[in-house]
Amino acid sequence: MAIMLPCILLAAVACEKEKKPQLLPAISGKAGEVEIVSSKAVWESEAGNAVRTVLQGEYPFTPQRESKYRIYNVPPEGFVNVFRLHRNILYLQIADTCAGKLEIFKNVYSDPQTVIRVSAPSEAIAAEIILSQDEKICETFEDAERERVIYNARKFENQGLGQIVRNLYGGSPYFPSSYSLKKQTDDFLWISYETTYTTQGIFIYRFPYTGEQQFTAEALVAKRNEVMKENVPGTLEGSYMITNPVLTPGYWQKSYKGRNFTEIRSLWETQNDYMGGPFISDAFLSPDGKEVFVIEGFVYAPKYDKRDYLRQLEAIIYSWH
Numbered sequence: 001m002a003i004m005l006p007c008i009l010l011a012a013v014a015c016e017k018e019k020k021p022q023l024l025p026a027i028s029g030k031a032g033e034v035e036i037v038s039s040k041a042v043w044e045s046e047a048g049n050a051v052r053t054v055l056q057g058e059y060p061f062t063p064q065r066e067s068k069y070r071i072y073n074v075p076p077e078g079f080v081n082v083f084r085l086h087r088n089i090l091y092l093q094i095a096d097t098c099a100g101k102l103e104i105f106k107n108v109y110s111d112p113q114t115v116i117r118v119s120a121p122s123e124a125i126a127a128e129i130i131l132s133q134d135e136k137i138c139e140t141f142e143d144a145e146r147e148r149v150i151y152n153a154r155k156f157e158n159q160g161l162g163q164i165v166r167n168l169y170g171g172s173p174y175f176p177s178s179y180s181l182k183k184q185t186d187d188f189l190w191i192s193y194e195t196t197y198t199t200q201g202i203f204i205y206r207f208p209y210t211g212e213q214q215f216t217a218e219a220l221v222a223k224r225n226e227v228m229k230e231n232v233p234g235t236l237e238g239s240y241m242i243t244n245p246v247l248t249p250g251y252w253q254k255s256y257k258g259r260n261f262t263e264i265r266s267l268w269e270t271q272n273d274y275m276g277g278p279f280i281s282d283a284f285l286s287p288d289g290k291e292v293f294v295i296e297g298f299v300y301a302p303k304y305d306k307r308d309y310l311r312q313l314e315a316i317i318y319s320w321h
Contacts, residue, residue: 038092045123149315
């Protein structure tokens, strides 16, 4: 059954490119959330199932299964006030007059907001669009979440910490003011934000570049284990951080804002101890091409889900400049 969403709502989104408000309210909602605007009938149809398949798929490399996003449904008639201000909105428009398409809008009702609108003449066609554009949908929301973290890190930057890193490596991420230096050598930095029950740590290290073979997953994991054994002891005597030896790490060649790097994701654990969690590690050539720089983030949060902590670290290490 085709459901026509209120015209006033459609006009607000459709005219976003023409209307440029001078000042928008701040976004609402929690990091890692997506608000789905659709009727109950659409939400319970194949279109809603497609949304759940895409946005509640498994987030990679966490110790326990976590979905990519928390999602909830808001009917069109309830899409008012604070619900319009949500940071991430996926808007399902089903109407006989709609051509099947996916559109992306920024800062429609709040700032910094991302709205994806899927328009289709039927629920089945909407589902096809959502499933065929799954990477684009996820990447759009991932980029939005990342940019919000980077913006806040820049706004509340620990400039002294950034200067330490720049002095050694010629570049640095934007570190939030809550982060502090835990360990420093000529070739290794350990930077950390610690609370009673959580640790978000960042390692930065380097080694001489000898060839492209150093950027294979096997070589990067071997070097990581060597560096961790030397620099990251556990709480028990003779314990130290290692990479999970059984799990095959995720491996990607990536580019972000003109910077190319090799990324691996996996789980870390502690030799001769019982600590562990997820990590993300990016390796790239130094500006002079003589060294490999590695910057990675790891999470230790045994009482909590890890996804949002890891997303924050990913954003920080992606902000290298």
